[in-house]
Amino acid sequence: MSQPPLRLVAELQRLYLRSTTTGAGGDDLLNALATGASLRLSPLTADGRVAWMVVGVEGEGAWEVIAALYEGVLDDLALAAPAMAVSGDAGYRLWFSLVEPVSVGQAEAFLQGLAERYLAALAPARRILCPLGDVLDVVMVPAPHPATGRWSAFIDPGLGGMLADEPWLDMAPNPEKQADILAGFAAIKPAAFEQALARLGPPPEAVSARSVAAPRPAAGEAADEARRFLLAVMNDPTVDMTLRIEAAKALL
Structure with missing residues (x-):
């Protein structure tokens, strides 16, 4: 990435690294992308709310699991599509952007709901849910994986299956193409997020029984x-x- 990846920085800031989030700023992001350094990003805002979330799956069969989760997010929950990335190791990530930050409790309820519905068969060690529990930040994408040296990158979800056996890139992705991919994604609107939370909640029968x-x-x-x-x-x-x-x- 010899040229300053300004468009990619702009897209990452639009979806994730806003002025409201704590930690790394635009200059840090630009420097990390230009040098290939690893940069950890926090979804927490200055007032302790959550501006975005990440769900990841690692290990054998990761593509089948993440693909089912991705389809569920679109079809079952009727949400705007999250950006998809290969991890640089053996898995995938879904990056959810929010138009308006939500409380930590709401974010955790959303992530736990997704895990219970779509990731229940996975061992906890194979899941990445941020922010949840002690997981309060994640490594920026794109970046070289600290263990493998291979690159993470945002991808077209329609091509994810082609990388199922090797969910990584051997070299840094083209920043212009990364920007083009992110340009096709939008943040989740508040009403849609609230509706998804309700759908991930207890079954209607249980709610009805309690209410009456x-x-x-x-x-x-x-x-x-x-x-x-x-x-x-x-x-x-x-x-x-x-x-x-x-x-x-x-x-x-």
Whole structure:
């Protein structure tokens, strides 16, 4: 990457590295892309919200899993397509951009929902969910993998299967082509994200059962109800006198 990759920097800033996120700035990004340095990016904003998220899958069969997740995001959740990248090692990443940052709790609920629905068969060690738990940043794409030296890169999702056996590039990708790929992706709008969260939530049957269940009365409410019942029994002339007396005693 001998020429300054200005278009790629602009696209990465548009989708991910905005002025609202903490950590690396535009100059850091430009320098890392120009020199091939590894740069870790945080999705957290200065006020502790989440501007973007990453889901990754590593190991054998990673393409089949990430492809199913990608299709689910589009078909089941009706979200804007996330950018897809090869990891430079043995896996893939999906980068989700948000028009408006969300709370950490919302981001974690979204990531956990995706994992439970689409990644349940995978061992936790084969998943990358950021930000979730202790995972608060990820390595920028494109970049050489620290262990293999091979390059990560954003790819056309339609070509992902062709890289299933070798999800990496042997050399740095063309920054103009990387910019072209990212230009085709858009951030997720707030209403669409809220709808996806709802779809990833508990099944409608469970929600319905909870919503119609009668609330348990507080201790004071229960006592008042019992007192009203005993008073009604005590004052009802049609009730046997013995029972009316017992009700009166219970009120003492």
